[in-house]
Amino acid sequence: VPVSTPSAPGRPRSDLNATVFAATLRTVHELGYVNATMDRIAAAAGVAKTTIYRRWPSKGALITDCLLDAFGVLDGFGSVSLDGATREEVVSSLIRLVVAKIGEPGVGAAFAGVFVDAISDPALREVLSTRLQDPGRLVLQDVLGEPENRVLLLIDVIVGTLLHRMGMTGEPMVEADVAALTEMVLHILR
Amino acid sequence: VPVSTPSAPGRPRSDLNATVFAATLRTVHELGYVNATMDRIAAAAGVAKTTIYRRWPSKGALITDCLLDAFGVLDGFGSVSLDGATREEVVSSLIRLVVAKIGEPGVGAAFAGVFVDAISDPALREVLSTRLQDPGRLVLQDVLGEPENRVLLLIDVIVGTLLHRMGMTGEPMVEADVAALTEMVLHILR
Numbered sequence: 001v002p003v004s005t006p007s008a009p010g011r012p013r014s015d016l017n018a019t020v021f022a023a024t025l026r027t028v029h030e031l032g033y034v035n036a037t038m039d040r041i042a043a044a045a046g047v048a049k050t051t052i053y054r055r056w057p058s059k060g061a062l063i064t065d066c067l068l069d070a071f072g073v074l075d076g077f078g079s080v081s082l083d084g085a086t087r088e089e090v091v092s093s094l095i096r097l098v099v100a101k102i103g104e105p106g107v108g109a110a111f112a113g114v115f116v117d118a119i120s121d122p123a124l125r126e127v128l129s130t131r132l133q134d135p136g137r138l139v140l141q142d143v144l145g146e147p148e149n150r151v152l153l154l155i156d157v158i159v160g161t162l163l164h165r166m167g168m169t170g171e172p173m174v175e176a177d178v179a180a181l182t183e184m185v186l187h188i189l190r
Numbered sequence: 191v192p193v194s195t196p197s198a199p200g201r202p203r204s205d206l207n208a209t210v211f212a213a214t215l216r217t218v219h220e221l222g223y224v225n226a227t228m229d230r231i232a233a234a235a236g237v238a239k240t241t242i243y244r245r246w247p248s249k250g251a252l253i254t255d256c257l258l259d260a261f262g263v264l265d266g267f268g269s270v271s272l273d274g275a276t277r278e279e280v281v282s283s284l285i286r287l288v289v290a291k292i293g294e295p296g297v298g299a300a301f302a303g304v305f306v307d308a309i310s311d312p313a314l315r316e317v318l319s320t321r322l323q324d325p326g327r328l329v330l331q332d333v334l335g336e337p338e339n340r341v342l343l344l345i346d347v348i349v350g351t352l353l354h355r356m357g358m359t360g361e362p363m364v365e366a367d368v369a370a371l372t373e374m375v376l377h378i379l380r
Contacts, residue, residue, distance in 0.1 A: 031310075032307070032309075032310035032311075033306055033309075033310070034224055034306075034307075108309055109306070109309045109310055112302075112305060112306040112309055113306050113309075115302060115306075115353070115354065115357035115358075116223055116224075116299070116302045116303050116305075116306045116357070117222070117224075118357045118358070118360075119222075119223075119298055119299045119302055119303075119356060119357050119360070120222035120223070120299055121222070122360060125357070125358065125359070125360055128357075128358060129358055129359070133358060149366070149367065150370075152367075153351075153367050153370055153371065155354075156351045156352075156354045156355045156358070156363075157347060157350075157351045157371070157374070159350075159354055160347075160349075160350030160351040160352070160353055160354030160355070161343075161346045161347045161350040161351060162346075162350070163305070163350055163353075163354070164305065164345075164346045164349055164350030164353070165346045165350070166309060167305035167306070167308045167309050167315070167318075168305075168308070168315065168318060168319055168323060168346070169315070169319070170308075170309070170312060170315055173346075176339070177339065177342075177343050180340075180343055180378050181343065181347070183377070183378065184347070184374050184375070184377055184378045185374070187373070187374055187377040188370050188373065188374045
């Protein structure tokens with residue numbers, strides 16, 4: 001369960017999460033990150049603003065949990081099969097997962113938007129780093145057998161490169177570049 | 191000269207650019223990207239808002255020119271010595287230039303902020319791509335002797351990785367990671 005604040009009464013936590021996360025991505029996709037306020041997200045989800053704030057104290061916290069869910073981080077990256085995979089397969093699957101997710105409506109804009117806010121907001125950096133990046137990092141350290149600093153660089157390179165491509169072109173990365181990026185990243189792993 | 195709109199009368203273009211660019215970075219650094227409006231930038235620069243709009247039709251256009259200037263793109267990346275340098279030296283100097291510039295007050299936040307806006311704004315993507323990325327890409331294609339798609343990937347990897355690191359940690363990348371990033375990037379060049 002990605003959130004530790006109390007549940008809204010009378011509604012299952014997972015149901016509310018799914019409804020709010022879908023409304024968040026839809027609103028970010030339609031209005032852009034800055035205009036996707038907590039008010040508008042609550043309205044799009046059809047729930048009271050207080051219900052949203054009871055679970056997520058800030059837009060940054062909501063976006064972080066929404067991304068955690070979208071990438072399946074707490075499920076070991078969801079659809080990516082990690083058990084028994086080679087290092088090449090893990091890196092390749094992970095890059096393809098990020099390419100696919102960043103191409104989904106709202107996900108790339110939400111991801112990039114929360115980073116920008118984080119540059120001017122140390123508290124949000126802490127939320128992003130501990131709630132989103134750390135769980136993913138721990139899974140990857142375990143699966144790849146790499147030290148923390150190397151996995152952090154791997155995450156910077158994969159996520160940063162794919163977000164930059166999306167910002168410049170508005171399109172996910174094409175297959176030939178995905179292959180080159182995969183080869184490049186594998187080169188820095190021992 | 192980075193801008194083709196008419197000059198404000200009575201003031202040299204380069205003087206006004208320098209004043210406005212410095213005020214832009216200062217305002218972004220102090221208030222964050224979203225709160226750094228054209229009004230506030232004009233006030234910080236001590237010039238009329240109409241003077242700013244005569245030269246830059248939008249905040250995106252102003253930020254783009256400000257970054258073009260900060261990275262010295264139209265000077266062949268300013269302080270980076272490209273003539274007679276090896277491919278390793280060019281890539282290493284370029285990465286160090288981006289690390290240093292992204293660490294200057296306002297530059298990382300301005301860069302990341304304009305990318306986020308671009309994800310939801312195709313016209314801004316066009317401005318960013320043609321005014322900021324293309325001149326840098328052409329210099330690098332020439333110096334490195336690499337094709338367009340490879341240089342575009344190089345730019346995505348260097349800029350994206352360093353912005354992601356800044357967003358997550360609030361700090362420029364440490365030397366050991368800069369060395370690993372340099373080695374990784376050189377690996378995909380022929």
